[in-house]
Amino acid sequence: MLAICKNKTREFEAVCKRNGLALTIQRRVILECLASRIDHPTADQVYDDVADKIKGVSRTTVYRVLETFVSIGLAKKISNPESKARFDADTTRHHHLTCTNCGVVIDLFDNDLNNLRLPAGIEKDFEIADYSITFTGTCSACSGRLLDEKSK
Amino acid sequence: MLAICKNKTREFEAVCKRNGLALTIQRRVILECLASRIDHPTADQVYDDVADKIKGVSRTTVYRVLETFVSIGLAKKISNPESKARFDADTTRHHHLTCTNCGVVIDLFDNDLNNLRLPAGIEKDFEIADYSITFTGTCSACSGRLLDEKSK
DNA sequence: TGTCGTTTGGTAATAATTGTCAAGAAGAAA
């Protein structure tokens, strides 16, 4: 995890430089915060984290910086059925288990799923850059909770 | 398409009855509207459609009814990276091409993709109910547009 | 260190969604 963060920091500096973006404290801390989490936080959740570390950060800045990260490829917005954006600093191909009960999003890494044979002929109408599979269902925490409620 | 709508209407009546829900004009029209579209509209887009057909519908009602449809299985919220919910009356397994430029969501039906071999051992920690693949990239309309802009 | 263009913070505005509650319709019973 630490190694990942270190690499991410180096990537951050390189990508910012390449894109002519200043290395500000805000960008640095927001990236660190996002990269250290595996729970695909919303912008507001990132803000809550960051607010403890930088006195007086603005919510606006967090939203703006996250958007910047997406545009330069340092982060991704992940697909989810909620009506708010969730961010992920891991931009490599992987998939998600999302609990329809509590909304938690769990990463799923799987080599076979990363190398699907795509249906022939699509590329004519749509240039596919990447894909991600969203598995919907019930996480183990919610399974237990739901069973408990039924047994009452 | 008409046949699909007819089936959907029958399903609508059956499912409402089974769940003890009244067959109101609002629910009927909202379902018809959603089922007749293939573009995965947001709640507001559905509202715009429905507002023409029922005098004085409330936006609240549209949001509420769509949520009801999801809870009784007549519709799904589809996963997308935007910060608003999109709905789909087709609850059978299928996948989506979403354009990262304009946001359009195109259906993709493919037998192979519908029968993926899931990684072993997951089911212990997460009960998978279904899955859907989101392909991200550029739709043909945007490809053309982006090329045009470059050539200027 | 000074300059200059980039970024940020604060606030207001907008978009998306939800909560509340009285009035109005559906469905069952008579």
Added chain:
DNA sequence: TTTCTTCTTGACAATTATTACCAAACGACA
């Protein structure tokens, strides 16, 4: 079909999520 009960809706207020704006502050480079 009329009445009654309960489910739904509509109007409006309240939240939540996100964006726009602009003056002040900061980072990069000479």
